[in-house]
Amino acid sequence: MKLFVKKILLADGWASNQTLTIEQGLITEIAAGESAGAEQAKGVVIPGMVNCHSHAFQRAFAGFSEQGGEGQDSFWTWRKIMYKFLQQLTAQDAQVIATQLYIEMLKMGYTRVAEFHYLHHDIDGNNYPELATMAKAIFNAATASGIGLTLLPVLYRFSGFGAQQATDGQKRFINSVTQFNQLVSDCFALANLQPNCNIGIAPHSLRAVDKSSLQAAVAHVRALDSKAPIHIHIAEQQKEVQDCLAHYGQRPVQWLLDNAELDQHWCLIHATHIDESERQGIIASQAIAGICPTTEANLGDGVFPSDEFLRENGTFAIGSDSHISVNPIEELRWLEYAQRLVKQQRALLTSNEQKSVGLNLWQQAAIGGAQSTNSNTGTLALGKQADLLVLDDSQLRLYAHSDDHLLDSMIFASRENPVLDVMVNGNWVIRDGEHSLTKSSAASFAELLAKLSA
Incomplete structure (x- = not known):
């Protein structure tokens, strides 16, 4: 797959308007500009x-x-x-x-x-x-x-x-x-x-x-x-x-x-x-x-x-x-x-x-x-596993913050969860803040808590 990102934190710093090519869970190419048919990330991308x-x-x-x-x-x-x-x-x-x-x-x-x-x-x-x-x-x-x-x-x-x-x-x-x-x-x-x-x-x-x-x-x-x-x-x-x-x-x-x-x-x-x-x-x-x-x-x-x-x-x-x-x-x-x-x-x-x-x-x-x-994670670079977060930079606490100030604001000034989408090993596991098992898992967990606290 290809993912176009307007702003991304790469291993060597912030970059704008980049397209990631992801194959078998790994980042195989990082190219400037938007590639035809690339999915567009909904916000700023940082490493998981x-x-x-x-x-x-x-x-x-x-x-x-x-x-x-x-x-x-x-x-x-x-x-x-x-x-x-x-x-x-x-x-x-x-x-x-x-x-x-x-x-x-x-x-x-x-x-x-x-x-x-x-x-x-x-x-x-x-x-x-x-x-x-x-x-x-x-x-x-x-x-x-x-x-x-x-x-x-x-x-x-x-x-x-x-x-x-x-x-x-x-x-x-x-x-x-x-x-x-x-x-x-x-x-x-x-x-x-x-x-x-x-x-x-x-x-x-x-x-x-x-x-x-x-x-x-x-x-x-x-x-x-x-x-x-x-x-x-x-x-x-x-x-x-x-x-x-x-x-x-x-x-x-x-x-x-x-x-x-x-x-x-x-x-x-x-x-x-x-x-x-x-x-x-x-x-x-x-x-x-x-x-x-x-x-x-x-x-x-x-x-x-x-x-x-x-x-x-x-x-x-x-x-x-x-x-x-x-x-x-x-x-x-x-x-x-x-x-x-x-x-x-x-x-x-x-x-x-x-x-x-x-x-x-x-x-x-x-x-x-x-x-x-001992995992091939931690940064977004060629050959690294595609473990990444898409942040909602439309949140008022993050909106219009430039580069480094964005993470300062996220950690020290924001009380809302800024994470929109999450990719692990090249697969989307969280979309718009939700997981496919959110409801069923929560129901099973609540039932278990009731049993344990009875």
Whole structure:
């Protein structure tokens, strides 16, 4: 197909009056002027955003944990609510939730998601006859919605440092290394049958794996794909840092730098509580920081040092994590605003090359997200996958804004969803803000919520 665009954000900057030729999901030509018979985009075109961190099932209880209780509320009290909720979910339920979530992501401008998938077993904690039953639910949801998927099966062995025995609430997550590696192999086989999907792994955290299991899981996935993404929760809460110091005598990120061969295929999720040496170590390793501002704020985790990290040329991606918000614009707004509140300054997350905060954040997050998923996405250029958004620039908050100011206004001044149309891998999945499964998915999701909250 051919798509004519009056204004487009290409890899090398803004361009006007361009025709994209898209074949088998890839951009094969970008030419000046309008080609005969080309479809006309309804607004400004920008690259789609990658969501680097998702726990799909958590979408179903977003908003159910905002009641104060006795004592101090924190991530750890929130986790108890999550465990209780998990006691009810079937594989079919997980598919219903993920389908609804992925449609919501697409509508807001996410075109690919890294699913940090740790719900493996049945309600009683037993293996399904097919190890990848729950993973299949995620694959099916991605296929139905049309979103690109990077599935990250999670290795979860223990409940805490020192190989503490898993709790009853964690029974649906736990695998031996041998069983986990078999699950990963099974998921690779399934991904070969799915459009626009790939596989990595996610050692859950240093709390949940030890050195030997971490190394064994990494070796297995590297044998299957040397570029497979590896994601890990790390240094999200102060308690985790203190527990790691008590057990290993090192801070979490420093231990990981010393005991794992970090490279550009690793994504450190949160990395909230890091010191200067750890920050510089992440950057030197070329690993990505996976930042989830709305979830981190919701859980009271803390603030990642984005200003210093970006000034030192660190690579980052954004994720919606617990899905308290499913909106890349809000994630980027909070990423900047948190720094403004901490530093009591404005317009911090820029670069020497790009003084527009909005443009700088969108471009860097999309490129970092592509790296975090080992996907051919993140920019609009020859040979890249056609994952793109069409923005409604007739909205008053966006109307008549020139180039860089358009994304500044979109992120910091607009409260309407500006996304009109969404293309993933060369296919239109959102048209005029709607998805073909909007009504049926919402009905199934509402029915499930009624059952879960009964």
